[in-house]
Amino acid sequence: MINLVxxxxxxxxxxxxxxxxxxxxxxxxxxxxxxxxxxxQDVQKRLGTTDWRTQLQQQIIDTQNRLNSSGISEEWRKFxxxxxxxxxxxxxxxINPSAPxxxxxxxxxxxxxxxxxxxxxxxxxxxxxxSSEASGGTMKLLLTRPVKRWKILxxxxxxxxxxxxxxxxxxxxLSYAISGAVFGYGGWNLPLLTGFTVQGEELNTANVHLIPQxxxxxxxxxxxxxxxxxxxxxxxxxxxIMRSTAAVMGIMLAALISxxxxxxxxxxxxxxxYLFMVNLRLTDYISGAAPPIAGMTLGFSIGxxxxxxxxxxxxxxxxxxxxxxx
Amino acid sequence: MKAVASMRRFFxxxxxxxxxxxxxxxxxxxxxxxxxxxxxxxxxxxxxxxGYGLVAMVQDQFFxxxxxxxxxxxxxxxxxxxxxxxxxxxxLTRGTGDETGKGYVGYLVDDLRTKTKQPLQVTNLxxxxxxxxxxxxQLKQPEIQRQLKQADLVCLTIGGNDLFQGGESLRNxxxxxxxxxxxxxxxxLETIFRTIRTANSQAxxxxxxxxxxxxxxxxxQITSKIVRQWNYDSAEVAxxxxxxxAVPTYDLFELHTNEYLYSDQFHPNKEGYKLIGERVSAxxxxxxxxxx
Numbered sequence: 001m002i003n004l005v006x007x008x009x010x011x012x013x014x015x016x017x018x019x020x021x022x023x024x025x026x027x028x029x030x031x032x033x034x035x036x037x038x039x040x041q042d043v044q045k046r047l048g049t050t051d052w053r054t055q056l057q058q059q060i061i062d063t064q065n066r067l068n069s070s071g072i073s074e075e076w077r078k079f080x081x082x083x084x085x086x087x088x089x090x091x092x093x094x095i096n097p098s099a100p101x102x103x104x105x106x107x108x109x110x111x112x113x114x115x116x117x118x119x120x121x122x123x124x125x126x127x128x129x130x131s132s133e134a135s136g137g138t139m140k141l142l143l144t145r146p147v148k149r150w151k152i153l154x155x156x157x158x159x160x161x162x163x164x165x166x167x168x169x170x171x172x173x174l175s176y177a178i179s180g181a182v183f184g185y186g187g188w189n190l191p192l193l194t195g196f197t198v199q200g201e202e203l204n205t206a207n208v209h210l211i212p213q214x215x216x217x218x219x220x221x222x223x224x225x226x227x228x229x230x231x232x233x234x235x236x237x238x239x240x241i242m243r244s245t246a247a248v249m250g251i252m253l254a255a256l257i258s259x260x261x262x263x264x265x266x267x268x269x270x271x272x273x274y275l276f277m278v279n280l281r282l283t284d285y286i287s288g289a290a291p292p293i294a295g296m297t298l299g300f301s302i303g304x305x306x307x308x309x310x311x312x313x314x315x316x317x318x319x320x321x322x323x324x325x326x
Numbered sequence: 327m328k329a330v331a332s333m334r335r336f337f338x339x340x341x342x343x344x345x346x347x348x349x350x351x352x353x354x355x356x357x358x359x360x361x362x363x364x365x366x367x368x369x370x371x372x373x374x375x376x377g378y379g380l381v382a383m384v385q386d387q388f389f390x391x392x393x394x395x396x397x398x399x400x401x402x403x404x405x406x407x408x409x410x411x412x413x414x415x416x417x418l419t420r421g422t423g424d425e426t427g428k429g430y431v432g433y434l435v436d437d438l439r440t441k442t443k444q445p446l447q448v449t450n451l452x453x454x455x456x457x458x459x460x461x462x463x464q465l466k467q468p469e470i471q472r473q474l475k476q477a478d479l480v481c482l483t484i485g486g487n488d489l490f491q492g493g494e495s496l497r498n499x500x501x502x503x504x505x506x507x508x509x510x511x512x513x514x515l516e517t518i519f520r521t522i523r524t525a526n527s528q529a530x531x532x533x534x535x536x537x538x539x540x541x542x543x544x545x546x547q548i549t550s551k552i553v554r555q556w557n558y559d560s561a562e563v564a565x566x567x568x569x570x571x572a573v574p575t576y577d578l579f580e581l582h583t584n585e586y587l588y589s590d591q592f593h594p595n596k597e598g599y600k601l602i603g604e605r606v607s608a609x610x611x612x613x614x615x616x617x618x
Contacts, residue, residue, distance in 0.1 A: 056469075219379050
C-alpha cells in the first residue's frame with residue numbers, strides 16, 4: 001500500500017505543480033505584505049500616531065458614521081453592527097486585534113484564503129489526479145496490475161491528502177518567512193478573543209475567552225485543512241467521474257466562485273445554507289464575524305461540509321470500482 | 327582585453343561545472359525520489375499539526391466553559407510633544423457637506439500646521455446625527471475618556487440635531503416643544519462639559535455654537551430668534567466652566583446663508599466650513615499666546 005501511495009506521490013511531484021503552487025503563494029504573500037505595509041504607513045500618517053487604540057477608536061467612529069448614512073443595505077448594516085460591537089469589545093479589554101507581526105499576517109492570510117485561494121490551489125493538484133489517467137490512456141496499464149481497484153483509488157486519495165498537507169505547509173512557511181521580514185517574527189503569544197456568537201444583530205459575548213495567537217492560528221489552520229480536504233474530495237470525485245481535466249476544473253471553479261458571490265447575497269434564500277460553497281468560511285466563526293445566513297453555526301457548517309465530503313468519497317469509490325474501462 | 331576574455335572563460339567553465347552539470351544530474355531519478363520522500367515526510371508531519379489544530383478547535387469552541395475575559399488595566403501612553411486635538415460631536419465636526427471631506431476640523435488643522443511646527447495628532451470622534459444625549463453616552467466609554475485625558479484642544483459641535491431634528495421641529499414647531507427640547511439639551515450640555523472637565527482640567531474646549539440654516543425661509547425671523555436664544559443659553563452654561571469657549575457661528579452665515587450652505591440646505595459647504603475653521607484657528611493662536 002505504501003508503495004502505491006509513493007508511486008502516486010512520485011507522479012504528483014513529477015508534474016511540478018507543487019512547486020508552481022509554492023511560487024504562486026510566495027508571489028501573493030509578497031504582494032499582500034507590501035499592501036499591508038503601505039496600509040499601516042498610510043494610517044499612521046493620517047492619524048499622526050502609532051497608538052493602536054486611537055486607530056481602533058477611529059475605525060469604530062468611522063463605522064458608526066457609515067451606519068448612520070441612509071443608502072446602506074440591511075445586510076451590510078448588520079455586518080457593520082456586529083463588527084462594531086466586536087471592535088468595542090477589543091477596545092474595552094485593551095487587546096489589539098491587529099498587532100503587527102508575522103503571525104498576525106499569517107492569521108489574516110489564512111482567514112482570507114480559506115474560501116477561494118486555498119481551494120483553488122488544492123484544485124490545481126487534484127483535478128487531474130484520476131482524469132489524466134483516463135484521458136492519457138495509462139488507466140488500463142494501472143488497472144492491469146494485480147492490485148485491487150479500491151486500493152489504487154485509495155492510494156490516490158491518500159496522495160491527495162499528503163499534497164494538501166504540503167500546500168498548507170508551504171502557505172504557512174512562506175507567509176511567515178516573507179511577511180516576517182517586514183513585520184518582525186514575534187507575536188506568537190498575543191492574546192486574542194474567540195467564542196463570539198452572533199444572535200440576530202447582537203453579538204453574544206458570554207462565551208468569549210482569550211487564547212494565545214499560536215493556538216488561534218493552529219485552530220484556523222486545522223479548519224483550513226478540513227476545508228481543503230473537503231474541496232479536494234469533491235474535486236477528486238469529479239476527476240473520477242469525468243475524463244476531461246478541463247471540465248473538472250471548470251465545474252469546481254464555477255462552484256467556488258459562485259460560493260464567494262452567493263455568500264454575499266443569499267441571506268434571504270435560507271436553504272442555500274446546505275450548499276457546500278457557502279459554508280467554506282469556517283474561520284469566521286472563530287473570529288466572530290456574521291455568517292452569510294442567519295442561524296449558521298460552526299458545528300452546522302462543519303457538518304454540512306463533512307456530509308458533502310463523505311458522499312463525494314462514496315460516489316467516487318463506487319464509480320471507480322464498478323466502471324467498465326475499455 | 328585578454329584578461330577579460332580569460333575571465334569570461336573562467337566564469338563559463340564555473341557555470342558549467344557547478345550549476346548546469348549538477349542541474350542535469352538532479353533530473354535523474356535517484357535525486358528525484360529523494361525529494362518525493364522529503365515532501366511526503368514533511369507533509370505527513372505537518373498533517374499531524376493540522377489534526378491537532380482541529381482537535382484544539384473542537385475543545386476550544388464546543389467544550390469551553392463560559393468565562394469572561396480577564397480585564398487589563400489601560401496603559402497610559404502619551405506622545406508628549408505632539409499637540410493633541412480631539413474633535414467631538416455631530417455631522418458638523420464630521421464634515422458632512424464638504425466635498426473634500428475635511429470639515430472645519432480639516433481646515434483648522436491645515437491652518438495650525440502653517441502656524442506651528444509642533445506635530446499635531448488629530449482624533450475625530452464625531453458621529454453623524456449625534457444628539458446631546460448620545461454624546462453623553464459616548465463620553466462614558468473608557469477609550470473616549472483616555473483620548474480626552476491626552477487632549478490639549480477639544481472642539482465640539484452639538485445641539486444641531488436636538489434643535490432641528492432634520493428640519494422637522496422648525497417646520498411645524500410649537501414654542502412649548504422647543505422649550506422642552508432646550509431644557510433637556512442644556513442639562514445634557516452641562517453633563518458633557520462636566521465630563522470633559524473631570525477627565526481633563528487643562529485642555530481648552532471650543533464649543534462651536536449653532537447658526538440658523540433656515541434664515542431665508544418663511545419663518546426665518548422666528549427661527550433666528552430661537553437659535554439666538556439657544557446659543558445664548560448654551561454660552562451661559564459654557565461660562566460656568568473654566569477654559570470652555572463658546573465660539574459663535576451665527577454671524578458667519580447671517581448675510582449670505584445660501585452661498586455657504588451645502589445642497590441639503592442644512593450643512594455648510596466647503597466655504598462655510600472654511601469660515602468656521604478660520605474662526606477657531608484664530609482663537610487658538612490667541613489662546614496659546616495667552617498661555618505663554
